Amino acid sequence: MRVKLSNKELFKLWFKTLFYHVSFSRDYTMDTLIEPLFWIVDHFVVFLGRFFVLMVGILVGSIIIISHLVGIPVYWPYSPTITICMFGIGYWIILNLTFNFVQGVRVSPGVPTDLKKITSSVTICKKCISPKPARTHHCSICNRCYLNMDHHCRTLSIS
Secondary structure, eight states: OOOOOOHHHHHHHHHHHHHOSTTOOHHHHHHHHHHHHHHHHHHHHHHHHHHHHHHHHHHHHHHHHHIIIIIHHHHTTTOHHHHHHHHHHHHHHHHHHHHHHHHHHHSOOOOOSOGGGOOSOOEEOTTTOSEEOTTOEEETTTTEEESOOOOOOGGGOOO
16 A cells, blocks of 8 residues: 655655664764864864964063053052062963973873774774774874873974
């Protein structure tokens, strides 16, 4: 017995046959929609990293220059002690910022141990085509999976 379907029902059936299958999931859909963003990041992240480091340097430098040109003449007549404390705290923050940046560049973020032996891996890295353990992320600049993505690539290395 053949069932006659309306155009609306045919469209629903066609749509479901295109998009509902075994490998279809919400994660698969999101990966597919975000793929153009991954392409942009893969091709322009080197330039963006250098741009942001340059902008932070310009911002910090301009804050230092403005605080010396404006801050000292304005606050020194009111209280030299508070002015010295403010500049001491400011230089302490700049020292910490510089130290943490250098450490972030020099210290390795950690590479997972022997990715081929991991059997409990749920996902596979699309870039490395290897098992991807929990908490690992692929760095587009280094072209490797790392345990922590709180690093910067070695291309901006100071050493």
